[in-house]
Amino acid sequence: xxxxxxxxxxxxxxxxxxxxxxxxxxxxxxxxxxxxxxxxxxxxxxxxxxxxxxxxxxxxxxxxxxxxxxxxxxxxxxxxxxxxxxxxxxxxxxxxxxxxxxxxxxxxxxxxxxxxxxxxxxxxxxxxxxxxxxxxxxxxxxxxxxxxxxxxxxxxxxxxxxxxxxxxxxxxxx
Amino acid sequence: xxxxxxxxxxxxxxxxxxxxxxxxxxxxxxxxxxxxxxxxxxxxxxxxxxxxxxxxxxxxxxxxxxxxxxxxxxxxxxxxxxxxxxxxxxxxxxxxxxxxxxxxxxxxxxxxxxxxxxxxxxxxxxxxxxxxxxxxxxxxxxxxxxxxxxxxxxxxxxxxxxxxxxxxxxxxxxxxxxxxxxxxxx
Numbered sequence: 001x002x003x004x005x006x007x008x009x010x011x012x013x014x015x016x017x018x019x020x021x022x023x024x025x026x027x028x029x030x031x032x033x034x035x036x037x038x039x040x041x042x043x044x045x046x047x048x049x050x051x052x053x054x055x056x057x058x059x060x061x062x063x064x065x066x067x068x069x070x071x072x073x074x075x076x077x078x079x080x081x082x083x084x085x086x087x088x089x090x091x092x093x094x095x096x097x098x099x100x101x102x103x104x105x106x107x108x109x110x111x112x113x114x115x116x117x118x119x120x121x122x123x124x125x126x127x128x129x130x131x132x133x134x135x136x137x138x139x140x141x142x143x144x145x146x147x148x149x150x151x152x153x154x155x156x157x158x159x160x161x162x163x164x165x166x167x168x169x170x171x172x173x174x
Numbered sequence: 175x176x177x178x179x180x181x182x183x184x185x186x187x188x189x190x191x192x193x194x195x196x197x198x199x200x201x202x203x204x205x206x207x208x209x210x211x212x213x214x215x216x217x218x219x220x221x222x223x224x225x226x227x228x229x230x231x232x233x234x235x236x237x238x239x240x241x242x243x244x245x246x247x248x249x250x251x252x253x254x255x256x257x258x259x260x261x262x263x264x265x266x267x268x269x270x271x272x273x274x275x276x277x278x279x280x281x282x283x284x285x286x287x288x289x290x291x292x293x294x295x296x297x298x299x300x301x302x303x304x305x306x307x308x309x310x311x312x313x314x315x316x317x318x319x320x321x322x323x324x325x326x327x328x329x330x331x332x333x334x335x336x337x338x339x340x341x342x343x344x345x346x347x348x349x350x351x352x353x354x355x356x357x358x359x360x
Contacts, residue, residue: 123274
């Protein structure tokens, strides 16, 4: 039994089913969907509050998504810890700058990769808040609730993502 | 019937947020989706791990959620959407998703596996992007985010069908999609 938890990888069906059960538990115990993008608004607000509290207090968005340490904030440190435990105990943890598929297409210069990742992260942050959720909040938890908006949003994530990935790797890199 | 006292206990919820994150991060890593190559492979349509994991989660979660809702233990959080918010935001997200190769949850998971591009690029970018959105919000809220509201909140309302019929049809469709992926060897 213990060996199962230190395996390098599980079937995506098993891991996915586990996430489905976990999502139900979050609705039951915390009355909320498991979403990840709100945490980044809170982190930005908390950093802003440390520098200039009055400026943050005036912003409309931070009155709706209050910068504080709460469930929605803690999910992110939790994910880092959980993924670390899984990777470390299965011998999968290793520090690297450039992932393989990126390196094969654009080279292993860390600066180039970080600039692309930073640009991607900024667009991801804007898009997630614009749409009101992420792959988990809309894609999994919204779909679970049969939310029309969430299912449409999840389709748009993948339409935009597939089109951009094909452009980056099949057109620009080629 | 709902666990209202637990929901209102702020300290308990902080701990629960951390615990849910730990289990979620563990399952994301075990499922393979904290790996840049797996996510990018999905967007290039060469690796279907992400779709398999997400469909499995929704197949299990949809039944579980609606049974719990029927018994009065949980409530729906589905909200009204719009073309201006969900479609435009979703497409912007998609561009960032492909450039970064992680989404807001898996980027944190990737950090836990040692990915420095996820930490220095992805997480920092997400914080900056969320800040940009906060700046844009007062303008967007009145002009774009409410533009083109969707005609219904949920799929059963949209189709004007009993929710259990919709659930059964969607479950058959999703399981069928997984069977098809397996049959095609993807």
